[in-house]
Amino acid sequence: MVEKNKHYKIKITGVSSDGNGVCKVDGFTVFVPMTVTGDMGEIVIVKVLSKYAIGRMLDITTPSPIRRDPKCPVFKRCGGCHLQHIKYENQLEIKGGFIEDAMQRIGGFENLKCDEIIGMENPYRYRNKCIFPVGTDRNGELVSGFYASRSHDIIAIDDCMAGILENEKIVKAVKEYMEETGVMPYNEKNHTGLVRRVFIRDGRASGEIMVVVSVNGKKIPQKEKLVSRLTAVSDKIVSIYININETRTNNVLGMENKLIYGKAEIEDTLLGIKFKISPHSFYQINPYMTEKLYGKALEYANITDKDNVLDVYCGIGTISLAAAKSAKHVTGIEIVEQAVRDAKSNAKNNNISNADFFADSAENAVPKLIEGGMKPDIVILDPPRKGSDEATLRAIAKAQPKRIVYVSCNASTLARDAKHLSSLGYTPTAVTGVDMFPNTCHVETIVLLQNRNM
Ligand code: SAH
Numbered sequence: 001m002v003e004k005n006k007h008y009k010i011k012i013t014g015v016s017s018d019g020n021g022v023c024k025v026d027g028f029t030v031f032v033p034m035t036v037t038g039d040m041g042e043i044v045i046v047k048v049l050s051k052y053a054i055g056r057m058l059d060i061t062t063p064s065p066i067r068r069d070p071k072c073p074v075f076k077r078c079g080g081c082h083l084q085h086i087k088y089e090n091q092l093e094i095k096g097g098f099i100e101d102a103m104q105r106i107g108g109f110e111n112l113k114c115d116e117i118i119g120m121e122n123p124y125r126y127r128n129k130c131i132f133p134v135g136t137d138r139n140g141e142l143v144s145g146f147y148a149s150r151s152h153d154i155i156a157i158d159d160c161m162a163g164i165l166e167n168e169k170i171v172k173a174v175k176e177y178m179e180e181t182g183v184m185p186y187n188e189k190n191h192t193g194l195v196r197r198v199f200i201r202d203g204r205a206s207g208e209i210m211v212v213v214s215v216n217g218k219k220i221p222q223k224e225k226l227v228s229r230l231t232a233v234s235d236k237i238v239s240i241y242i243n244i245n246e247t248r249t250n251n252v253l254g255m256e257n258k259l260i261y262g263k264a265e266i267e268d269t270l271l272g273i274k275f276k277i278s279p280h281s282f283y284q285i286n287p288y289m290t291e292k293l294y295g296k297a298l299e300y301a302n303i304t305d306k307d308n309v310l311d312v313y314c315g316i317g318t319i320s321l322a323a324a325k326s327a328k329h330v331t332g333i334e335i336v337e338q339a340v341r342d343a344k345s346n347a348k349n350n351n352i353s354n355a356d357f358f359a360d361s362a363e364n365a366v367p368k369l370i371e372g373g374m375k376p377d378i379v380i381l382d383p384p385r386k387g388s389d390e391a392t393l394r395a396i397a398k399a400q401p402k403r404i405v406y407v408s409c410n411a412s413t414l415a416r417d418a419k420h421l422s423s424l425g426y427t428p429t430a431v432t433g434v435d436m437f438p439n440t441c442h443v444e445t446i447v448l449l450q451n452r453n454m
Contacts, residue, residue: 002028002053004045010055012039012064017098017411019082019441023055030055034076036086037094038064066090071124074157079149081162081439092117092435095443099411099433103447107415107428114431118292123438126286128268130163131252132171132198134178134185142178142185144171144198152188162439166234167200170211173229174198181225186216191248194220199243199253202236203268203277204287209236210266212279214243214253227261238262241279253279270294271322273350281342282315286436293407293434293444294322300405300430300448301378303327310369310376310401312362312392313383317343317355319407323380324355331374332357333365362388367395379404387413390420397424404449409436411445418447425452 002008002025012021012035021035023043029052032043040062043055070084083091096114103112120126134144135154143156159168174195178185184193199212211230213220220226220242230237240261245254257279265276268283270291277283284290297319303309303326311320314332316339324330324347332355334340340359347355358365362383379401381388387410396404404426408414418428426449436444 002026002030002045002048004048007042007044007058008055010041010043012037015083015086015094015097015441017101017441021057025053025055028053032057033082034085035060036064036067036090038066072161074146074155077148077155078146078157080146080160082441084439088119088123088438091438092119092433095435095441096433098441098443099431099445102411102415103418103428103431105415106412107419107422109415109418109422109428112428112431114433117433117435117443118289118296119435120286120288120438123435124161125164126288126438127160127162127164128204128283128287129199129201129285130160130167132158132167132200134174134195134197135187136185142175144175163200164202164209166202166209166236169233170200170209170230170237171198173233174211174213174226177226177229180229181222183221188248191216196245197252199279201266201277201279201283203266205269206267207236208238208263208266208268209234210239210241210277210279211237212241212243212253212257214245216246218244218246219258223260231261239264239266243279270318273318273321273346273352275316275318275346276342276349277316278338278342280336280338282336282339284318284436289434289436289444290318293436293446294319296432296434297380297382297405297407297446298322298326300432300446301380301403303378307377308375309378309380310366310374310396311380311382312366312388312396313381314343314357315339315382317346317357319380319382320355320357321347321350321352324352327354327378330355331369331376333360333362333369335359335361363391366392370395370399375399376401378402380407381405381417382407383413383417385410385413387417393417393420393424397421397426400425400451400453402451402454406447406449408445408447409442411443414445414447418449421449426450427452 020031041060186196320332430448
């Protein structure tokens, strides 16, 4: 029996989908963070639960051949990049394994393999959105950075290698403004102080940067000082907001934004289509890989000018508008009203007239549209992490589209839904992984499901 505080000599035999090394001690599963398949060494057990235990590596006697030194100085403390200690080509292989494992174990598709895992040439500095919490350290000094793994302690670092180089200067400028004006950082324990987070977003194609400072209040003092410090950082900063977040929650942004400088939106281009992005819009965070993701999804969809396409969970219409170029007509469904307004104006700005968008939940809208006679030839699904639902999937299958292309950032819920679609007459015939989030344990998956009646 595995015992807490006891030491064991182990060999790591796999990596779990949340990025921890896995080994067995006397047949019992132990997860060991920051290790990788092939590592041998001594661990101490830090926690024992009924089905598994958690260990900490004390000494790696033989490092795995696929291990490398992580580039980031705070890798061990930050909870962001779980796989940074693994060579990039092996990260891709491991992520392919996550997808196949989910499709086989949860989906029950025994022989389904990933056709391909599309990786990045340079897997750093890809994120177009970074959020830096602001607070004080143990000595009362103003700090910003990232939350430590499973905690709300801020690890002081103004640069993140997944984000753009400007982030560091922007975060410093906000702190300088705070020091100059005596504005205090937010203290979540007693709900006092003002500045909570610095949220930075960029349009990679346009170069434009948006800075949103979220505050526990309705305004900030001497906002012109904040604006002048930020605009001095880079002339790429074209939009500055204050976000009002007076709640006691962990929500990154409150509901209300106040523009204090420049444009309300920044612009980006994907597959030749221009998109306007506002602070609350959902927008894929890796612009280099988004084009590859959508490109692959459209390849699987294989749309012709005779096809009506239904794009469920369409966000600001990114996939819909790319699909509209080759389709007869596209209908997009999305629950967030602002995103639907953005989708409509994105269509207009790009002179795309064969796409309609509806603000409603998928589970409500899809059955209604199909009952009402809509007959999509091709359906694209790109749900949030929790996946789709019974009512939506049932209605889609009832309409008998030729193909369903399912895009997902969570292989487990995708596998569950694919199993469901399989029981409704659709067979998954092709799978591709796209590494939207290099160095983290996340992976995007695209599955093509074909109608067995056609
Ligand atoms: N396809 C888009 C967005 C994908 S993210 C893109 O690639 O950019 C998933 C989207 O589903 C989000 O925009 C979210 O707001 C939306 N969403 C979440 N739950 C939903 C529901 N029940 N019905 C419809 N849309 C939903």
